[in-house]
Amino acid sequence: MIVSKAYLKILKKLIPSLFIFVAVTVFFTVLSVKDTSKSEAFIPVNPNVLLVNLDEDSKIIDNFKDYLSKKTKLTVVKEIPKDIDDAIFFEDYKEVIYLNKGFTKSFQNKKLEQIDIKNSNSYSSIMTDMVINNYLNRLNYYLELGLSEDEVINSLNRTFNEKSEVSILKDVDTNQLVGLGVFYKILNYTFISNSIYFIAFILNKFNEEKRKNRQLVSKTPFKKILNRLFICNSLFTIGLWFLFVVISLLLLGSIAYSKYGLWMMITSFVFIINCMSLGFLVASLVKKEEPINMIQNIYGLATSFLCGAFVPVMYLPKFVVAIAKVFPSYWYVDTIDFITKSDLKEGSSFIYIGQNLLVITIFTIVFYLVTQYVNKRKV
């Protein structure tokens, strides 16, 4: 009881840090999951485009605007905004189209000229280039064919009628599912940081020379004290996991209760146990409090950046992915990614998840064995 009380006393002092981690996790989840709107149907990811119309309004410009508003999130202005370069750099707009004076005239004269654009050189802006060029090529073709102004506009409308439909083959809201995946991936940093910081910090306090001497001469056997500390840390870890599961339920709603949510919960539980064993390992290696903060930050950030928690694995260089495989975080993030993508209907899906969870468990056992070895050497 005395051990638990002392544990709680130290833990209480650290609670404000926990709140910071909760706030940071929620903040980055909300920021990363820009669109959690319900959508079981396909919603095209249209780029933000700014059309600066410096010409007079005309039928052809209206038609161009109509076309663009179907293919992009279009904003039309009559003057060039002041901070346009900032807006492009920070990708407020993936593309800015300048319709200079004389655009309508060149259309009426049946001699289309090039139009000026500025873009952020991103994937979306290249796609937007294709969309705009497609319109102008069609327009040019109809002009060369010798159609009248009204005929050109009618023909363009006929041409750009949608001819395909997209079906989403997932049985859940995909936007929310992606959001749930992001939340659980960010937990990689949260779990590692909290486990190392709290467990190592508290155990370090118990290992301070004066405290340790008192423990050694007390009535309670030292082994019992260690067991109590282990139970306290386990309860803290489970509590921490439970807290973030509840946050996921509150933040992301029904998707967190689905089979996908359930499997992510299981995966995160296996992972947080791994983080706990890492916390014990750090506590056994470190003698002072200061390095705990350094280790927590470096290991937490390194695994989050290199293992795909902050940047998707598909964007990481191959050599980084190869390095990442030696960290349990890689297998955790890979499992979350797999759950997001898979339908979780076939046996092979569960075998894949099972294998990854086994790898994380093996890491946990290794951390535990190394901790035991270090502690024995200390004695």
Next chain:
Amino acid sequence: MFRHNFKYILKVLLKSKEMIFWVAVFPLILSTLFYMAFSNLDNSTSFKKVDVVVVNNTYLEKNPYYKESLKRLQENDILNIKYLGKDEGIKLLDDDIYAVIEFEDKAKIHTKFNGVEQTLVKNVVDQIYEYSEIYKITLEKYAKEGKKIDSNLMMETAVKISKDINFLNNISKKQVNPIVLSYYTVLAMTAIYGATIGLFVINTFNANKSKIGLRMEVIPSHKLKLILSGISAAFLVLSTILLIAFLYLKFVLGIEFGDVLFINILLLLFNGGLAGLSIGVLVGVLLKKNLEVQIGIVISITMVFSVMAGMMGYSIKRLIDTSFPLLNKINPVNLISDGFYSLYYFDDLNRFYSNNWYLVAITIFSTLITYFIARRKNYDSI
């Protein structure tokens, strides 16, 4: 005395492991992590083929035109196509295939998620179907004109329709890579982490904070001289760290800083470093807590400032710049990183100088407050 004290503080600073870690080592580790994680991002965001499966059905066999268009899309590096059965294709959606396309009277695209790639596939498929409509319109026009439609005319029409002219004149600035902002913020964070060095120095001279401070209080030398020697040593250490960090980013990681004069980089770095030191000294005078707590507070606030300046995503900086501009005008980390951004992105130096003036204002403001608080400080007489 100045020289002796300068040397002494320099030695003490260089031996402070925790401080050296946070000011010198941590930013280098963080920027290396950024580099490892982001180095591919620039290539990844530029265009790459989208992997799709096209269902090999009878409709596609009967309309060789569609197959021809798909072939062209593959040749133009837009799509990477596998021809398979529908079920086989749908199974591959669990892997790296973005969409399964089924050509019928109206094309069906099967996918699992909303995304840019899926949107591109839809646009491309719509464009393939546009051709048949253009043919129809062309034939209607020929019929109206009473033209004889033979194979030659059809061939000529097909060539005209497929003609792809570039109607876009790209007038963008050449350098657009928002990821550089993360690195600039790391450098800015390092400068403001210099506040911990300022804290260390001011705590060393405070009689109620350290034993050294007690001794300093009774030595026969002007206190201002002592503090100046300490601050000079701190500035030397911080400037060296900042210079190493800059050289590491520029020459080891190859981060773009634009085609700018080195003197401008130095001006911004040293100006930022001075602001960091002066903030540290001010915090040291204002807070009565011990050095560890003061360092903890400074590091946490600097971290928040860094996030606001765009270290963890440029969208946060943009959000604050547009919604709460004043907040980033008093954020020293943002002023430094924005200074680097303006050197990298803009041709004129107006914004760069404006950022520097704000930093000078922060330094003067912090120093003045420190001065007024410090001169009123009294210790109990015994």
